[in-house]
Amino acid sequence: MDPLTTGTDAPRPVGRIRFMNEQRVNLDGFAHEDVELGLVALSSPADPEPSLVVRDGKVVEMDGRAAEDFDVLDAYIANHGIDLSVAEEAMALDDVTLARLFVDFAVPRDEVVRLVAGTTPAKLARVVAMLRPAELTIAMTKLRARRTPSNQAHVTNRLDDPLLLAADAATAAAYGFRELETTVPVLADAPSNAVAVTVGAAVGSPGVLVQCSVEEAMELEMGMRGLVSYAETVSLYGTESVFVDGDDTPYSKAFLSSAYASRGVKMRVSSGAGAEVLMGGAERCSMLYLESRCVSLARAMGVQGVQNGGIDGASVAGAVPAGVRELMAENVMVMARNLESCSGNDALMSESHVRRTSRTLPIMLAGSDFICSGFGSIQRYDNMFGPSQWNAEDLDDWLVMQRDWGIDGGLRTADPQDMERLRRRAAEAVRDVYAWLGLADFTDEHVELAVDAVGSKDLGDPDPMVVLGAAQAIRTSGLGSLEVARALLECGYHVEAERVLEMLVARVHGDHLQTAAIFDESMQVLSLVTDPNDYAGPGTGYEPTPARQREIHAIRQARGVEDLRKDQEGFASDALRVVGPAAPGSDPREVVVGVSPGVGRTVWRTLSGLLVVDVLRELLAGLEEEGCRPRVVRVNRTLDLGMVGLTAARLAGSGIGIGLQGKGTALIHRRDLPPLANLELYSVAPVVTPDLYRLLGSNAGRHAKGATPVPARNPYTDEAIEARYHTSVIALIALERSCVDPQAGPEELEVAP
Amino acid sequence: MTRAYSGRASEELTVDRLAREELATDDVRIHPDTLEHQAQVAEAHANPQLAANFRRAAELARVPDDQVMAMYEALRPHRSTGAELEDLARRLDDHEAPRCAALVREAASVYARRGLLA
Numbered sequence: 001m002d003p004l005t006t007g008t009d010a011p012r013p014v015g016r017i018r019f020m021n022e023q024r025v026n027l028d029g030f031a032h033e034d035v036e037l038g039l040v041a042l043s044s045p046a047d048p049e050p051s052l053v054v055r056d057g058k059v060v061e062m063d064g065r066a067a068e069d070f071d072v073l074d075a076y077i078a079n080h081g082i083d084l085s086v087a088e089e090a091m092a093l094d095d096v097t098l099a100r101l102f103v104d105f106a107v108p109r110d111e112v113v114r115l116v117a118g119t120t121p122a123k124l125a126r127v128v129a130m131l132r133p134a135e136l137t138i139a140m141t142k143l144r145a146r147r148t149p150s151n152q153a154h155v156t157n158r159l160d161d162p163l164l165l166a167a168d169a170a171t172a173a174a175y176g177f178r179e180l181e182t183t184v185p186v187l188a189d190a191p192s193n194a195v196a197v198t199v200g201a202a203v204g205s206p207g208v209l210v211q212c213s214v215e216e217a218m219e220l221e222m223g224m225r226g227l228v229s230y231a232e233t234v235s236l237y238g239t240e241s242v243f244v245d246g247d248d249t250p251y252s253k254a255f256l257s258s259a260y261a262s263r264g265v266k267m268r269v270s271s272g273a274g275a276e277v278l279m280g281g282a283e284r285c286s287m288l289y290l291e292s293r294c295v296s297l298a299r300a301m302g303v304q305g306v307q308n309g310g311i312d313g314a315s316v317a318g319a320v321p322a323g324v325r326e327l328m329a330e331n332v333m334v335m336a337r338n339l340e341s342c343s344g345n346d347a348l349m350s351e352s353h354v355r356r357t358s359r360t361l362p363i364m365l366a367g368s369d370f371i372c373s374g375f376g377s378i379q380r381y382d383n384m385f386g387p388s389q390w391n392a393e394d395l396d397d398w399l400v401m402q403r404d405w406g407i408d409g410g411l412r413t414a415d416p417q418d419m420e421r422l423r424r425r426a427a428e429a430v431r432d433v434y435a436w437l438g439l440a441d442f443t444d445e446h447v448e449l450a451v452d453a454v455g456s457k458d459l460g461d462p463d464p465m466v467v468l469g470a471a472q473a474i475r476t477s478g479l480g481s482l483e484v485a486r487a488l489l490e491c492g493y494h495v496e497a498e499r500v501l502e503m504l505v506a507r508v509h510g511d512h513l514q515t516a517a518i519f520d521e522s523m524q525v526l527s528l529v530t531d532p533n534d535y536a537g538p539g540t541g542y543e544p545t546p547a548r549q550r551e552i553h554a555i556r557q558a559r560g561v562e563d564l565r566k567d568q569e570g571f572a573s574d575a576l577r578v579v580g581p582a583a584p585g586s587d588p589r590e591v592v593v594g595v596s597p598g599v600g601r602t603v604w605r606t607l608s609g610l611l612v613v614d615v616l617r618e619l620l621a622g623l624e625e626e627g628c629r630p631r632v633v634r635v636n637r638t639l640d641l642g643m644v645g646l647t648a649a650r651l652a653g654s655g656i657g658i659g660l661q662g663k664g665t666a667l668i669h670r671r672d673l674p675p676l677a678n679l680e681l682y683s684v685a686p687v688v689t690p691d692l693y694r695l696l697g698s699n700a701g702r703h704a705k706g707a708t709p710v711p712a713r714n715p716y717t718d719e720a721i722e723a724r725y726h727t728s729v730i731a732l733i734a735l736e737r738s739c740v741d742p743q744a745g746p747e748e749l750e751v752a753p
Numbered sequence: 754m755t756r757a758y759s760g761r762a763s764e765e766l767t768v769d770r771l772a773r774e775e776l777a778t779d780d781v782r783i784h785p786d787t788l789e790h791q792a793q794v795a796e797a798h799a800n801p802q803l804a805a806n807f808r809r810a811a812e813l814a815r816v817p818d819d820q821v822m823a824m825y826e827a828l829r830p831h832r833s834t835g836a837e838l839e840d841l842a843r844r845l846d847d848h849e850a851p852r853c854a855a856l857v858r859e860a861a862s863v864y865a866r867r868g869l870l871a
Contacts, residue, residue, distance in 0.1 A: 071867060072863055072864075072867050079859065080802060110799065113799050114799065216825075217825065217826065220821075220822060220825065221818075224818045224822075226781065240867065244830045244869065247829055248829055249828070249829070249830050251828055251856060251859070251863070252825060252829045252860075254806070254809075254856060255824065255857075256825050258806055258809035258813055258853065259810075259813055259821050259824075260810075261807055262783070262788070262809075262810040262811070262812075262813035262814040262821065263782065263783065263814075264782065299800075299802055300802055301806065302800075302802040302803045302804070302805050302806025302807075302809075303803075303806065304800075338798075338799055338800055480778065481781075482771075482776060482777075482778060485771055486771055486772075489768065489772055494768070497768060497771065501768060504766070504781035505763055505766045507781060507782070507783055508755055508756075508757045508758075508763050508766065508780075508781060508784070509755050509763060509787065510783050510788060510790075510791045514794060514795065514798070514803075515795075515798070515803065528798055
């Protein structure tokens with residue numbers, strides 16, 4: 001039932017309400033706060049009072065609970081997670097004082113990190129809950145670990161098609177994503193997906209980290225094999241019951257963390273609001289407090305980073321008051337605990353474009369280690385994690401938003417020609433590698449389909465057993481990335497072989513195991529260690545290099561006057577011919593159509609797409625229908641439409657003139673009116689149709705005959721007409737202005753029939 | 754200079770050697786000493802817990818894949834009895850993995866109190 005109608009007996013609301021009910025935001029679910037269910041964002045009466053009692057170097061009470069009552073999370077945090085050398089000092093600070101340190105430019109990040117290391121989960125949650133949205137943005141700018149922001153993409157498809165995965169991985173890498181996360185609809189396909197995305201990423205860029213998100217044990221196996229270069233799906237939960245339902249404990253997860261590191265594989269954990277609520281185990285606590293437990297635990301376990309900000313539960317947080325604020329506060333807790341933040345903006349949390357933009361924008365502006373912990377770089381229907389907050393259709397929006405604010409959201413424009421080349425190379429590389437390794441054979445036609453595919457629906461209906469067979473062969477043969485690199489080499493993909501090998505060599509060095517590590521395109525590690533965030537107020541911290549700033553500015557849609565000049569030249573013709581200087585007429589039935597200086601020289605097509613010549617033909621036909629004698633002159637002295645129209649009126653025997661600018665704006669003028677006045681005006685050139693121009697012609701004729709015609713109505717539009725055309729208007733005006741000659745008189749033009 | 758698990762210098766991990774089939778899995782595996790080095794870096798960057806993790810990892814670096822996976826499985830909830838966890842801790846001691854062994858013993862004691870043993 002529509003949540004906005006309360007029952008069949010409810011009176012029908014008025015039109016304004018019915019209209020609002022139909023808007024996209026009302027497809028979202030909104031819940032009353034409900035402490036019993038844990039549907040509460042920042043603070044609940046059941047959240048414990050912060051406390052910490054230490055005796056003989058051991059925590060004997062934490063957040064109101066005695067050691068003998070510690071659950072498995074408390075025990076792990078109390079034993080490993082709190083820096084006892086600073087705990088007394090940190091816990092003694094009142095919440096406001098500590099909160100202010102988060103946003104005070106004069107206090108270095110290191111000092112916040114030092115103090116927060118001594119705080120309990122309840123304490124940190126209370127402090128972060130105090131930060132208002134703008135303060136969270138400042139805190140994030142200051143506290144994130146890595147100076148250079150970055151972004152992560154999902155690369156999946158509903159067929160697990162390796163050629164499409166590779167083409168899409170290359171695409172994502174070309175767009176600038178530094179981590180690619182894949183997963184599977186069919187678990188057994190996982191090794192094949194890992195290989196396909198690894199190869200595709202290597203085609204797109206050096207140094208792209210790749211993961212395949214599956215069940216913990218299988219993900220570990222693939223990591224140890226070297227089939228993936230990082231892991232993220234290591235879930236933490238904020239209560240013991242839900243943690244155990246997830247078939248792990250903090251101890252097993254801590255062991256898992258060490259297992260990844262033991263093979264040189266980067267790893268972070270995942271948590272986030274809403275998970276405990278969805279599993280019915282929130283124990284009446286607020287989302288922020290439960291997440292604070294997860295973040296404390298992450299630090300205690302010794303993992304380098306956390307993916308949070310309500311991942312699968314983002315819409316649960318979004319359903320309650322201040323829930324979106326809570327999501328961002330989660331990320332700030334991670335940063336304050338000196339960990340890498342992979343800051344959500346992952347699962348789609350609203351049907352409303354306004355709302356999802358609102359949720360992401362502050363994080364994008366602040367910058368995060370990974371702004372999205374899964375930007376869906378592919379089609380929504382192909383996203384096997386479910387649709388993301390941002391998807392393939394939003395890539396250009398993201399690039400434009402970066403440019404609008406002059407910030408680094410981690411992405412760049414991929415050249416369209418380059419895109420085809422990369423996609424083909426990626427699809428061919430996977431085909432060749434699979435063939436060479438004896439995993440599967442794919443046809444040329446399949447390659448072509450994958451290169452051009454918008455998504456997997458464009459691939460037809462490939463046999464699912466082929467992928468499954470390849471995946472099983474990879475798993476049973478024990479094949480790893482070393483073999484993949486060698487296969488690439490054997491198949492002639494030298495550059496890609498080198499890139500895959502480089503990622504394996506990186507494991508030997510282990511520098512990317514440090515906090516918030518990514519590789520740049522020259523394989524340099526950027527991390528808390530090598531690229532620490534040094535924000536200390538305006539003029540400090542991350543600033544894109546000039547080259548990166550140019551990349552951010554250079555969206556493919558930007559146009560200049562020269563682009564428009566070329567466009568216009570493409571429509572040039574000999575349909576307008578200069579007859580000679582224009583003199584005043586005396587025939588009372590004569591109406592003059594004045595055109596602006598660029599018409600027939602630099603400007604040939606109006607904003608609506610009509611040729612100027614065709615517009616003139618409509619105007620002339622309208623005048624002739626009224627029995628008038630039309631004449632066309634070009635006004636050379638000015639491009640002002642009022643003056644063009646008035647000049648025409650003064651030349652006309654009837655005293656009535658039509659002014660027409662090359663962009664299509666038109667008016668009717670009379671010789672005795674002031675220049676800025678007019679009888680009728682079509683101001684919205686992009687939507688004027690041939691019929692309307694003809695009507696303007698005949699109305700001008702009626703004015704000439706002394707009648708009072710019914711004015712034509714300007715056509716209606718609800719489009720962002722100015723956003724769409726203002727850049728073209730500026731360029732067209734520049735083209736017109738280049739033809740203005742203040743000394744030149746008007747000249748008569750002949751319009752070819 | 755960094756050495757791989759096999760002892761091979763990282764500079765020798767080249768495409769040419771890959772082409773000559775001279776590289777094996779252990780040539781692209783991290784050495785425990787490197788993990789100890791990373792632990793020191795983490796310590797110097799205000800994260801002793803990350804350092805501790807790298808030191809446990811250094812211990813596990815010498816343990817074969819299947820055993821590591823089996824140990825993880827044994828630590829999951831309701832998988833092992835207290836005695837089985839103590840056996841695991843002893844095996845880790847045998848692998849010269851005292852930090853991992855200590856983690857397992859701590860887990861055993863917390864699991865016993867919280868009802869998470871098999």
